[in-house]
Amino acid sequence: MIQNLWSLGLVVAVAAMTFLLGYVGSRRANTTPDFLVARRAIPATRNAAAISGEYLSAASFLGVAGLVLKDGIDALWYPIGFTAGYLAMMLFVAAPLRRSGAYTLPDFAEARLGSANLRKVCTFFVICIGVLYLVPQLQSAGLTLNTITGLPAWLGGAVVTAIVVVNVLGGGMRAITLVQAFQYWGKLFAIAAPTFVLFTLFLAGPGNGAREVDEGGVLRFHERVEVTTVDEVRVQVVEPMELSATGRINGAPVNGAVYWTAGTYTVDRNTELRFVAGSPVPVVAGSPTSNENWLKPQTGGVGGLFETYSLIFATFLGTMGLPHVLVRFYTNPDGKAARRTALHVLYLLGLFYLFPTVLGVISRQYLPQLLVTGKTDAAVLLLPTTMQPNLLGQVLGAVVAAGAFAAFLSTSSGLVVSVAGVVSTDILPGKVRDFRWATVLTGAVAIGLAFLLPRADASLTVAMSFALAASTFCPLLVLGIWWRGLTWPGAVAGLVVGGGLVIGSQVVTVISSYTGSWAPSVFSQPALVTVPVAFLTMVMISRLTRRLRPEDVSQVLLRLHAPDPLGFMRDRDVQRFGTAEEKRRLAERRDPPHSRP
Template sequence: MIQNLWSLGLVVVVAALTFLLGYVGSRRANTTPDFLVARRAIPATRNAAAISGEYLSAASFLGVAGLVLKDGIDALWYPIGFTAGYLALMLFVAAPLRRSGAYTLPDFAEARLGSTSLRRVCTFFVICIGVLYLVPQLQSAGLTLNTITGLPAWLGGAVVTVIVVVNVLGGGMRAITLVQAFQYWGKLFAIAAPTFVLFAVFLGGPGNGARSVDEAGVLRFHEAVTVTTAEQVRVQVVVPMELSATGQVNGGRADGDVYWTPGTYTIGKGTVLRFEQDSPVPVVDDSPTDNESWLTPQAGGLGGLFETYSLIFATFLGTMGLPHVLVRFYTNPDGKAARRTALHVLYLLGLFYIFPTVLGVVSRLYLPQLLVTGKTDAAVLVLPYTMQPNLLGQVLGAIVAAGAFAAFLSTSSGLVVSVAGVVSTDILPGKVRDFRWATVLTGAVAIGLALLLPRADASLTVAMSFALAASTFCPLLVLGIWWRGLTWVGAVAGLVVGGGLVIGSQAVTVVSSYTGGWAPSVFSMPALVTVPASFLTMVMISRLTGRRRPEDVSQILLRLHAPDPLGFMRDREQRPAPEPEPAGDRRDPPAPWG
């Protein structure tokens, strides 16, 4: 109970600070530019902290450590890709995108290629990416609240949704910028402080956890453990073992002592497994079964190699296409500040990702039971109490829980702003009132899907969002900024091909998860196929439709690439949206540049 009070107390403090900072940031927010791009007046250093706070989501705070625990050295490509993507963004996209003067990605696409049809397609994919990215944030919030208090998982997602929606309603981008900048430093402290303390404890006297690996490299329980599965799971057994099981095993009823030979076993939901001390650890299917495989890169053969390169494509190129990340670069005063912001983000992310990686390695020694259920995202939350079952562990666990909620709040805020901004300007008339209605609608859809869809590893779900971004907006931005031959017909074709392949792959993966896991890895990690397909489609169709090239392409590209002091940069006009609005009022069509 004390543990719950510590955790709940700090979570409440984080929520209260979020409301307070959101209120401070929203006091002067009353126009559409305030809500969409914070009047384009955010300094580079503050914007970098806000981007980092927004970017470090559940996949970073919980998922990275969980994947290192489960998959070993191959999981390091996640933090590497999440960080390195900003190098490509800084070099190829940040400054020209800011000089475009646009407010949203669909706004940029229409201004660059002069097509309302392209704008509508972009709007669809912005919503898809935003919702697909938002769902794991809310599900992970539920996991966190359930882990630290035992309360229903749906409650965590609902709490985060309410806080985010209220904050965004108050001031949009202007309200959340200060919140996200503060939350980056809060998350850094929440992950760094426990890592330093727990790693010092491990070096000073690791105890039983250090003897949980035998001479053959097989993990063994260092004490008697009881595991209850929250849902059906498939596990691998490599060493014959005895255990006690109550529930469903391989479709049959088990109640008492059982003997497992090497092979794969399907454990039903709610099954209770009791392991004796020194029993080998059954590992969730498709994960390394011994330490040698865990420490060896590409142990999965050709399929594992494909997944790794597909992950690199998705994370490295997907960052350039994430709407909630790109919209923050519209808030910089000019292109130089946008590029400097991306450089600062590289430093901040690189510093952060050191800590979950260390926690993932230490968790393998102290939390082998999580490998049985596959719920390794909980490792960061459980590790402090496991290593230090005293007041110190309670305090460290509370700090981690507060940092996790900060991660959910900051990322969810950015996603809601980006999706609501596009919905309000491209589907609704575009007034401040419409932005607020779009905010409520986005939050309702996201929490509904989070409750209905099955929960997967946060990093894997987010990686699919990166794959969709890499296969749609990355080609559009790179070719739109650097190739004068792009046409709106080619852009639409590339978006439909790349995005359609990723969405289709996701649908196949979901169906496969319910029908025996028959889908190969190309469907769960499709970026190695879908990104080149999107690029090639855009280039080929654009060459076939060269007559559709905008007549003013030279002037547009000059504005994108000319140095800021030359004065070519012009923001697209946005009419202020005073409230209340007269009946029948409609948003004016987007004004041309200049």
């Protein structure tokens, strides 16, 4: 009960600070550029902290540690890829994208290739990626609140949605920039402080919270453990063991002693499993069954190797295609500031990802019961009180919970702004009022899907968002910025083929999960196939339709690549939104009265 009070107190404090900073940031937000790009006046350092705060989602705060706990050294590609993606963005995309003067990704596509049809296709994929990324944030918020307080899981998602929607309604991008910058440093403290304390106790040896590493390479329970499955799960058993259970196993009802030989078993939802101290730990099917395999990379054969390279493609290239990340680079004053922002983000993210990796390693000794259900995202939340069941553990657990809540708020805010911006400018007329209606609609759709869809590992769901971004907007941006031969039919074809393959593979994966897990790894991690196919499709169709190449391609590319001091950069005059007064002021900025003859 005391731990619940500590956790609830800090979560409420994070929510209150979010409201306060959102109000401060929104006081002077009253025009469309305020809501979409914060008047393009955010300094590089603050923008880098805001991007990092927005980018470090549930997949980073909870999912990375959970995947390290479950999958071992192979899971390190997630934090590496999440960070290294900004190197590619800094080299190829950040500065030219800002110099385009666009407000959204569909706006950039139309400005570069002059096609309203392409803009509509881009709008569809922005919404798909944004919602696909937003749903696990809300589901993880529910997991966090349920884990620390026992309150219903739906309440956490509803609270996050309400806070985010209210903040975004107040001032859009201008309101959330200060919030996200603050929340990065809050999340860094919330993950770093407990890691330093718990790792120090772990190194201090037995009697200070540490446990001996299991002998023989087989992970074993150190004490009597009771586990209740939330969803149906398939577990692997490496050696014969005895346990007791209440529920259904392999489709048959059980209530009492059970004997398992080596093999795979299907445990129905709401089944209680009781293990004695010294029993080997059953793990979710597909995860390493021994400490030796957990520490060894690539034990999955050719399929595992394919998944690893596919994950590298998705995370390295997907970052430069995420709409909610790219929209933040529109807020920089110029291209140089955008590139400097990407550089700052690299070391801010690199610093953060050190800590969940360490917590994931420690969790394997203290929370083996999470390997039975596969719900390893809860490891970061449970580890402090498991290692230190006293006041210190309660305080550390509360700090972690507050940091996780900040992660949901900051990432959800950026996603709602990016999706609402596109909906308001491409589906609705595009005024401030329409942006606010789009915000409410986006929040309602996201929370509805979070309630309806089954919950998966946050990092796995987010990785699929990266695969979709890498297979759609990454080819569009790279070719649109660096190849003059791109045409709008080629871009549309590449978006449809790449995005369609990813969405189709996701559908196959979901069907497979309910019908015996028959789908090969190419469907669960398709980026290694879909990204090259998308690039190749854009190039081939563009060559076949070269007569449709925009006539002003040389002028557009000059504006994208010319150094900022030359003065070629102009804000794009977007006719789809803005009041007459806003358009007049935009025109005056582009053509000041004193410069006229």
